[in-house]
Amino acid sequence: MSTESSRDDFIIAIRSAFLKKGNRQKFSLFTLLIISILVLSLEYFKTGPINQFRSFTKDIIFRGSYVVSSPFKYVKNKYYLFQDHMSMYEEFSVLRDKDLDLDSLRKEVDFYKSENALLKKLIEERDLFSKEYMLTKILLDKQSPYLKSLIINKGQKNGVKLGSAVKDRLYYVGKVVNVNFLSSRVLLANDLNSKIPIIIEPSGINAILSGNGNDDYAELEYLPKNNEIKENEIVYTSGSDGTIPASIPVGKIIIKNNKKYVKFFSNLNQLNYVQVNK
Amino acid sequence: MARGDIKFYQFLLNGFPIILLFFFALTGYSFSFNIFKINISFNCVHLIVFYWVLRKPEMLGYGLIFFAGIINDVVQNLPIGVSSINYLLLCVIASFFRTRTLVPNLIYDWILFFIAILIVSSIHFTVLAIFFDENIRYGALMSTAFFSFLIYPAVAKIFNQIYLLGLKQEHAE
Numbered sequence: 404m405s406t407e408s409s410r411d412d413f414i415i416a417i418r419s420a421f422l423k424k425g426n427r428q429k430f431s432l433f434t435l436l437i438i439s440i441l442v443l444s445l446e447y448f449k450t451g452p453i454n455q456f457r458s459f460t461k462d463i464i465f466r467g468s469y470v471v472s473s474p475f476k477y478v479k480n481k482y483y484l485f486q487d488h489m490s491m492y493e494e495f496s497v498l499r500d501k502d503l504d505l506d507s508l509r510k511e512v513d514f515y516k517s518e519n520a521l522l523k524k525l526i527e528e529r530d531l532f533s534k535e536y537m538l539t540k541i542l543l544d545k546q547s548p549y550l551k552s553l554i555i556n557k558g559q560k561n562g563v564k565l566g567s568a569v570k571d572r573l574y575y576v577g578k579v580v581n582v583n584f585l586s587s588r589v590l591l592a593n594d595l596n597s598k599i600p601i602i603i604e605p606s607g608i609n610a611i612l613s614g615n616g617n618d619d620y621a622e623l624e625y626l627p628k629n630n631e632i633k634e635n636e637i638v639y640t641s642g643s644d645g646t647i648p649a650s651i652p653v654g655k656i657i658i659k660n661n662k663k664y665v666k667f668f669s670n671l672n673q674l675n676y677v678q679v680n681k
Numbered sequence: 682m683a684r685g686d687i688k689f690y691q692f693l694l695n696g697f698p699i700i701l702l703f704f705f706a707l708t709g710y711s712f713s714f715n716i717f718k719i720n721i722s723f724n725c726v727h728l729i730v731f732y733w734v735l736r737k738p739e740m741l742g743y744g745l746i747f748f749a750g751i752i753n754d755v756v757q758n759l760p761i762g763v764s765s766i767n768y769l770l771l772c773v774i775a776s777f778f779r780t781r782t783l784v785p786n787l788i789y790d791w792i793l794f795f796i797a798i799l800i801v802s803s804i805h806f807t808v809l810a811i812f813f814d815e816n817i818r819y820g821a822l823m824s825t826a827f828f829s830f831l832i833y834p835a836v837a838k839i840f841n842q843i844y845l846l847g848l849k850q851e852h853a854e
Binding site: 442475552588 | 709743770776777815
């Protein structure tokens, strides 16, 4: 008897939780759950009016989020400015002690560039990628344990294309994964879902750079077993996926506990403006 | 205090859970920081939704929770609807326990919160991994759930004080 009544109580409690509209509640949880499931199932439609509506909604939410986040962004920028200021003398000392000889390096690079262009002409290689980049401002900087991405202020209207490479000055930082009408999302190279083909120079080994959620370095996948990659070798995009242009510097090799990682050249936490490949 | 100021203060206290919920949904802020190489972050929206639906459901509408979920999905680049389902499930669990509980007890709520976020995190992980084939750091998800659980009593106390302040202000009028 008591088991039956407790079972009844349980069923009443569940029914009440799902269907009862509480004080000042306009919808029951059951109705909203069904709507949520319907909205989620619309994610499978990637074209047509649903996609346009989604793009429009995202644009509005991103602008709202930009306004709400702006005081925090301001504080964050000031914090990094203060940090830069504090480490200025140290950086100056390091640079002063380095024998950079920039002039001869520039001449050397010019020589290699012209030699490369000549060799490409010889093998009749066509450049598939545009060399033009557009400067964009970062609206939002989403860096959580789950997601490393940026929202930039240019979208479909400005000619941003899905999969385009994104650079910070000279260095690769990520690629466009979502294009709305007025904004786009850039997946950073350290995001867990980021996989990009790279080439390690001067050893010439190809691999996949895979983000691991760490802010400073990423992992290398599909490396040959007996490779002879040394520390400080430079990692460039290889361009073999057909969307990201080749030869954009990404980072340099570091070795930790006999495992090779790529340390990014760019500080992915301190980006304010980035360049998107047109 | 001028009458307008009092009204504004009253509005802030009454709308506190809604303002907080939309603030966290819009910014995606998770108080993430590192201590001894351990990443600590909290799911503030889970804390807000669970506490207010369990204790003061009249202050936070389910419709608003649904919208906060949609905004959170857009900001966090999740399939739109996933967070809404999670938050609403959290509401279902909180609402279920509310109807089954006669006397409110913080320890009891604390344990229930742990069970609720484990269920919700598992569903979140399952939906993303099975239907959307997304990579998720299971460890990060669980650690966020665990740290959110740890701070629940402190957050519940603060929320309770804010609610009492609102009541006091209402009675003073």
